[in-house]
Amino acid sequence: MTTRTRTPSTPTRQADRVVEHGGNGGDAHLLVDDLTGRARPRRPVRTLVAMPAYNEEAYIAKTVLGAARHADAVLVVDDGSTDDTVPIAEALGAMVIRHTTNKGYGGALQTIFSAARDLGAEELVIIDARHDPAEIPRLLTELRKGNDVVLPAADPESGFGAYGKRAIEAVLAGGTFDAGVLVADPGLKVAGVRSGSPAAEPRYRGKRIAVVVPAYNEEELIGEVLDGIPDYVAKVYAVDDGSADMTGAIIDDYAHRDPRIVAIHHNPNRGVGAAITTGYLQAVEDGMDIAAVMAGDNQMDPAYLPDLLDPIIDGRADYTKGNRLINQAYRKGMPPWRSFGNSLLTFLTKVASGYWQMMDPQNGYTAVSIKTLRTLPLTEVYQGYGYCNHLLIWLNICGCRVSDVAIPARYGREKSKIRYSTYIPRVSKLLLGNFLFRLKTKYIQMGFHPLAFFYAAGAVLAPIGVLGGLIALWEKFVMGYPVLFVHGVLSFLVFMMGMQFLLFAMLFDMQVEKSERGVV
Template sequence: MYRDKKISVVVPAYKEELLIKETLKSIPDYVDRVYVVNDCSPDRTGEIIAEFAKHDDRVVPLTHEVNKGPGAAIVTGYNRAIIENIDLVATMDGDNQMDPAFLPELLDPIIDGKCDLTMGNRLINAKSRKGMSKWRLFGNSILTFLTKIASGYWQMMDPQNGYTVISARALRTIDVDSIYPRYGYLNDRLVKLNISGFKVRNVPHPSRYNNETSGIRYRSYITKVSWLLLKDFLFRLRTKYIIQSFHPLVFFYFFGTMLSALGILMALITIWEKFIAGYNVLFVHGVLSFITFMLGMMFLLFAMLYDMEQERNTNGWY
């Protein structure tokens, strides 16, 4: 136990035969349960997990008969932790990227009652980002911004970081089984936590890369997760600001989106009129399209400002 709390670690594993043993060996002694979820790996990952479990009774091997994705693996571990009445549940990838020395820094804020989810943050400075490729950092930055908008956690950083700890209270409140099963589950989980009003905290830690090959292909990944975040954003607005309680920021978002899109459309029509149809209306129509677009952007910025204010007043940020 750690500070009189039962701690578990969920380790999703898919094709991790090279690093899964090192990952399991590094988990601290104060962790009570280690739920290792073999997501139908075609290599020796499952065998290595089963062999390791013979020598460490904390390790609970869990297996998916078909590949379901890292999010589904996390959900499998979460559900087992709920059944066994675990107080805090950490997640650590099976590629040995997460340094267990920083686990207490993720556990302490939740035990002290300051938040219900802690997230590792590798983006706080250049030293922490050391080893992360520029392309990976660029993709991570885009998804961080989009996740801020979708989740309403505007102070959040590094949402793609799988090194997290969540409280049992939060797990029992949100609909765990509805968490997105593939990559993108981290972003989806934040939206669910925001709707329920849980506090979240960033915990800085350095990145650590070994010999693993990332399963993420950022071109397709950003596209898929962006679509997921759009749906999550609309779901959050409807649930939090219409169903649970009403807030006018939904109108600001709506009119801002409509006016911005209309301004862009008007600008395209103006260009067509000038250079294709030969109409001499560039100045008048150009000014009208610019004013419409800027009005839409103003509405959007006010909507974001109201959303940030709601974060400070309700969810808060520690």
């Protein structure tokens, strides 16, 4: 049994604590009197406002207080937050159900509907912790006109809306929330509602999604990229990085025709990393929830964008990236030299970044939470084509969870601007320097771990062993000294000791990565 303890803060009214436990009958939720600690019957609830939450400490207070004005009870279903979302909600009098393990967005919705039925709620309003509570009366007004379901037109699949008793039972009978099933149910009366608030913006599962499109001399392809941006994307930051062709003019034309597209121009060219950084900073400033990157060369299929967004929304990752190397079928169409270069840089980036389960670090099809972007020193990240490699190192230093998503390569009329003969040596040098920086920052300055010294010992002893072996061979076959066995064995032992230090250092690094990802 897991019990949420109360925060020392004084609540505005007595709050219910929710104990979540599992048994043979599945999960059960008991309300516990905060003073006596004894289970007590639930109060009848006519109108319940509920919200799923994950690390929403910056927004939860305003939303809970606003929701309380329109409801008999406010319920927060916390999906494993690591910040102060739960104590803030409890202190403000909300009922809180906390998932001890992350169940994802669908699991949070299911918990909300189950709790609404258990509480006997006649009206259930589900909003996001970042939604404007002023939307609640509008939803309730529509529901009280005799409707069973009210779904916001901006995002009907998100679950946010208002539900009567029959709709609550229908969702639970179906096992999972599906707006399409509710709409198709002849026994339910379904209505839509529009508003002029930010909640009516395009959203994906209730989140405001931004897409950064860096482009340099992509006049032939940039239009196809912008045409393919999904409708649920709220903002598109198209960054012309000092193009010498018509790329900038095409972006401006699209921006005039589509209010979601924001045209940004660099002059002169500053590098793809700088273009992405500019888009990221604008997404942070505009209050987006997640920022994805889709290059202007049309290599990134927008059909796979949800695969990058879902792990972040479900709380399973802070940063997601495509992986074209997972199997031969996904590498189809990748030139052999590019495949070799990617494989080599994958290994080097694993060592440098500490993300040992990661592959295809050159894949620029990525998504990242805005909260994560706020913790990163974006202006210090390398601004050229090694940007994605360097960003992984900073993500590791900050303890962020990175997840690979299998996405096949897509090659067409684009021409790669990367020259691997110069790119690999340049990025390898960058990775070496930042590998040492990561060890110093993460394992010495921010927190001590002996693996830094294991790496150092291995880096010294292994080369000494190789050098000693070469000297032993020179002494034997050039100078004629009968010392090959003694000097050779000593050199081999020193070399093996160095390799053991390196392998133990890598093992410790892998264990740290697993602990940060929550893998036991």
